[in-house]
Amino acid sequence: MPDEAKLKQELLYMVKLTEKYDFTNRQVVDGILRLENERQILTSVFGKRFKDRIFDIAYDNASNNTCVICGQEAENGVICQDCLNRISHSAYASAKAGETEHDIQTEVKTKKKIHFLSYFKYVLLVSLALICFAQIWLLYTFHTLPDHNPTQEPYISDKEIVAVSDEESALAQLQLDYSPDDGYDIISLGPVVELSGLFANEVGASATEIEENLSDEERYDYFLIEEAYKFYISYNDGVSIKLGLAEVSTQGNIIVKGDFNDLRDPNAFYRIR
Ligand SMILES: [Zn+2]
Secondary structure: OOHHHHHHHHHHHHHHHHHHOOOOOHHHHHHHHHHHHHHOOOOOHHHHHHHHHHHHHHOOOOOOOEOOOOOOEOOOOOOOHHHHHHHHOOHHHHHHHHHHHHHHHHHHHHHHHHHHHHHHHHHHHHHHHHHHHHHHHHHHHHHHHHHOOOOOOOOOOOOOOOOOOOHHHHHHHHHHHOOHHHOEEEEEEEEEEEEHHHHHOOOOOEHHHHHHOOOHHHHHHHOOEEEEEEEEEEEEOOOOEEEEEEEEEOOOOEEEEEOOOOOOOOOOOEEOO
16 A cells, blocks of 8 residues: 555544544553554554554543644644544545445455355355265264254344443343353453454354455454453353353444354354344
């Protein structure tokens, strides 16, 4: 990406963060900076100033309240109203907003098509092979079936998405899917900040795969953060044991990782609701 476009994008990202978050909240700022450490999105002189400033604000260290972009006085102590207006209403910002939406729609369509075609060939081959082996397999194994563990499909919740305001209501929502009556035990691990993108993924999709394939444009929104409640889930029916983590966002979306999806990556988050 050319330097100028990268800088414009970076400034827009800083404006989005400033409009969205309260930097006096240490948990929020720690979350932003931790992600920034991993992703290195804010790398210009303005980006570096921005990171220093929000850290100072969160840790009551801020000694000046000038705009990190233009140097004028900034009411919020980070970016002045002039710069906020200029950047968020710039031709660049509106172009990006339209473009991103268009890109995502096109990409989703293309992906679905490719997905379908490659899977179609695959399914055809596998079906042929299966037909050959199916009868033999049935003859020799049907009487041992009761001893097999059933294979679990990726779990997708059929419950409604309900916003939660605290740990208790988050737990109640999670228990609709993982009920104590069904043998699930849930322990609360408290509030956390988590990537917005994880909660916006398609239901049933692997977050790891999606993160690896994010475009530069998509990363900016994916790595915004939001508040969530984290839980440890265990299940033990005497035959099988399943362990995992779940997070419920304040908006009511739920992601899980662990042994709850057989044959899927236990280290990846999957959105279930
Ligand atoms: Zn300014």
